[in-house]
Amino acid sequence: MASPDDGNVIVPDSGEAAVKVINLVKTFDNGSVTALDRVSFTVPKGQLLVIIGLSGSGKSTLLRHLNRLHLPTEGSVEVLGQDVPALTRPELRILRRNIGFVFQQFNIVGRVTCIENVLSGALGRIRGPRIGAMMYPKWLRVEAFEQLDRVGLADRAWQRTDTLSGGQQQRVAIARSLMQKPKIVLADEPVASLDPEISGQVMDLLVQCCIEDEITVLCSLHQVDLALGWAHRLIGLRDGKVVLDSPVDESLDHNRVMDVYRELDPTGAKRDEYVSSDIDPIS
Numbered sequence: 001m002a003s004p005d006d007g008n009v010i011v012p013d014s015g016e017a018a019v020k021v022i023n024l025v026k027t028f029d030n031g032s033v034t035a036l037d038r039v040s041f042t043v044p045k046g047q048l049l050v051i052i053g054l055s056g057s058g059k060s061t062l063l064r065h066l067n068r069l070h071l072p073t074e075g076s077v078e079v080l081g082q083d084v085p086a087l088t089r090p091e092l093r094i095l096r097r098n099i100g101f102v103f104q105q106f107n108i109v110g111r112v113t114c115i116e117n118v119l120s121g122a123l124g125r126i127r128g129p130r131i132g133a134m135m136y137p138k139w140l141r142v143e144a145f146e147q148l149d150r151v152g153l154a155d156r157a158w159q160r161t162d163t164l165s166g167g168q169q170q171r172v173a174i175a176r177s178l179m180q181k182p183k184i185v186l187a188d189e190p191v192a193s194l195d196p197e198i199s200g201q202v203m204d205l206l207v208q209c210c211i212e213d214e215i216t217v218l219c220s221l222h223q224v225d226l227a228l229g230w231a232h233r234l235i236g237l238r239d240g241k242v243v244l245d246s247p248v249d250e251s252l253d254h255n256r257v258m259d260v261y262r263e264l265d266p267t268g269a270k271r272d273e274y275v276s277s278d279i280d281p282i283s
């Protein structure tokens with residue numbers, strides 16, 4: 001029998017850091033590609049961190065280490081007080097229940113209803129497989145409706161997910177990851193395939209929900225301007241190295257933002273990748 005208590009998996013709590021990465025190195029292809037080069041940073045609980053960088057700078061590789069989709073070549077990765085590479089399979093399963101992942105490609109099942117996609121986010125909280133929304137306990141269906149309502153899609157609950165727009169599908173994916181009741185959300189360029197106006201709306205929703213639920217967020221983006229309204233901190237990656245680690249506050253004025261772009265792309269050759277049409281920081 002499933003019960004709400006099944007969701008209360010206790011993760012040992014050691015201090016305030018949600019994520020602690022020390023001297024992380026990741027190489028691919030027998031060492032010929034260095035994707036991450038001695039990356040170190042600590043993320044306190046509740047922080048909204050944005051990782052920026054051009055494509056190929058190592059953003060996805062970094063995020064994938066946090067739920068052990070990658071193992072480090074060197075260095076250490078601690079998440080919620082756990083030494084991630086050292087976890088046993090059952091320990092890893094517990095950690096992953098506490099980490100929501102939002103992908104650029106949404107990763108939802110198009111041929112099923114929105115509510116079923118959202119409910120699938122709760123699979124780690126109950127025992128046994130479920131096929132179809134009605135197989136989930138009523139208290140979870142109520143919760144899934146609430147999550148869909150938070151992202152403005154309660155009226156679409158019974159609609160096939162692939163009939164929704166891209167922005168709506170990503171909102172379903174956000175509702176699904178919130179359904180997991182995560183402590184951390186990793187979002188890997190969650191709005192990269194959406195147009196700029198929709199991107200802003202989807203980011204706002206994601207961030208608002210995470211603030212309400214006191215979730216720590218690590219989100220990769222390639223446009224700095226999308227982060228400035230809400231991020232607590234920016235980390236910039238270039239060729240796998242941290243080239244910037246800055247709080248987002250009054251000190252990050254327009255000139256500083258221009259510096260951020262220059263640190264990522266010193267020659268300005270790739271500005272089209274990360275500068276939205278309405279700002280022109282490198283001139």
Ligand SMILES: Nc1ncnc2c1ncn2[C@@H]1O[C@H](COP(=O)(O)OP(=O)(O)O)[C@@H](O)[C@H]1O
Pocket residue numbers: 028029033034035053054055056057058059060061062
């Ligand atoms: N599985 C892999 N095998 C080989 N090289 C990889 C693999 N994953 C990533 N890379 C390389 O690592 C670097 C960083 O990639 P990635 O983390 O995907 O960057 P980003 O997400 O910032 O675009 C790139 O040079 C990429 O080609």
Ligand SMILES: [Mg+2]
Pocket residue numbers: 059060061188189
């Ligand atoms: Mg990537």
